[in-house]
Amino acid sequence: MDYDIFDLGDVTLQSGATLPGAFLAYKTYGRLNAKKDNVIVYPTAFGDQHVQNEWLIGEGMALDPQKYFIIVPNLLGNGLSSSPSNTPPPFDRAHFPQVTIYDNVKFQHRLVTEKFGIQKIALVVGWSMGGIQSFQWGASYPDMVERIAPFAGVAKTWPQTYVVLEGMRAALMAAVRFDSSRRNQLTSADMRAVGLVYAGWGVSQAFYREELYRELGFDSLTDFITGVWEDSFMKMDPHNVLAMLWTGQNADISANPLYNGDFDKALKSIKALACIMPGSTDLFCLAEDNQYEAELIPNAAFHPIESIWGHFAGRGINSADNRFIDDHLKRLLSISNREL
Known part of the structure; x- marks a missing residue:
């Protein structure tokens, strides 16, 4: 430790x-x-x-x-x-x-x-x-x-920030059909969609247009989305993420x-x-x-x-x-x- x-x-x-x-x-x-x-x-x-x-x-x-x-x-x-x-x-x-x-x-x-x-x-x-x-x-x-x-x-x-975080929360809650009583059924695999939502907000349009992900060692847009957004978010505990999203919102x-x-x-x-x-x-x-x-x-x-x-x-x-x-x-x- x-x-x-x-x-x-x-x-x-x-x-x-x-x-x-x-x-x-x-x-x-x-x-x-x-x-x-x-x-x-x-x-x-x-x-x-x-x-x-x-x-x-x-x-x-x-x-x-x-x-x-x-x-x-x-x-x-x-x-x-x-x-x-x-x-x-x-x-x-x-x-x-x-x-x-x-x-x-x-x-x-x-x-x-x-x-x-x-x-x-x-x-x-x-x-x-x-x-x-x-x-x-x-x-x-x-x-x-x-x-x-x-x-x-x-x-x-601010409102824009709130909406982006709400989109991330919704992507996770969709896995349990927005039923709060089923939240304990969520797993890290359900975080995949959260990573994909965030992919559109974490960097700018120009970043994607100029393919700057290649500087990070990714050969394609698909590889970047999978390697960075999906994989990194799927390492997070979904309940921790919901807690932090509430704190942020x-x-x-x-x-x-x-x-x-x-x-x-x-x-x-x-x-x-x-x-x-x-x-x-x-x-x-x-x-x-x-x-x-x-x-x-x-x-x-x-x-x-x-x-x-x-x-x-x-x-x-x-x-x-x-x-x-x-x-x-x-x-x-x-x-x-x-x-x-």
Whole structure:
């Protein structure tokens, strides 16, 4: 096991439900300094685990473990932290309670404060649903978080994002004829259709038109769809996927007692220096939505990743996009005043 477990105990979720024996799986990179001020929190995205974040961590990079103490907490529902697949009855599989982004960040806050005694975070960074968590950190703990850097992630699930996730959910639920009482019959084989739905949204039209999948070693469009979308999704537990889809569809940094649904107020309350990096051709975490958010955050810069890799411009696959993200993170981390 290449990660650690932080026991949360019996937790009351935002929904009011209790999840007994909850826990966060996390991995750390580097060492916490004496002042405990070299901390970077890097939450995982939908379907990802901490290993999928490691492309952005390394010597000489912005997230350099020689300089920073980097904490990668795993999203609840991802199979490592408390999830439908690893929770004992009666909260297993289809009976796993609904977990929000707010819940996730609240538990991550417990990890960094209770386990490590950290009071200041230099940066919260993340891709996709990891990006939503970075926004949530900034809104939930404005005096603790000095910088945020969401890339290809929005501060709430805007309508287009919701519809895409609903299409993925519907593809899975079709396997049990949309009968919620039969959800425990779902298997990983039923995830094939989910991967195919996502294939139309993960990258851009230009990516397909220019056959960039050939750069990844696939000889044909069919091979790419099978090799990437179908196979990767079929490795996921369907109950974990449904849990994470619910978390994603209901994400909103203002949907909590702090802001009572006032989205603009939540954005304006973020004190952190913010570097917001949407994918310019992202089809469901739209650059236009990020721009609206950036304009309301007092200390935000808006830097789209000019790329035809769509949502996957933030996935750590394309070297030019990776450099763009890393360069902007280096610049953000070098800034100590209130100017971007």
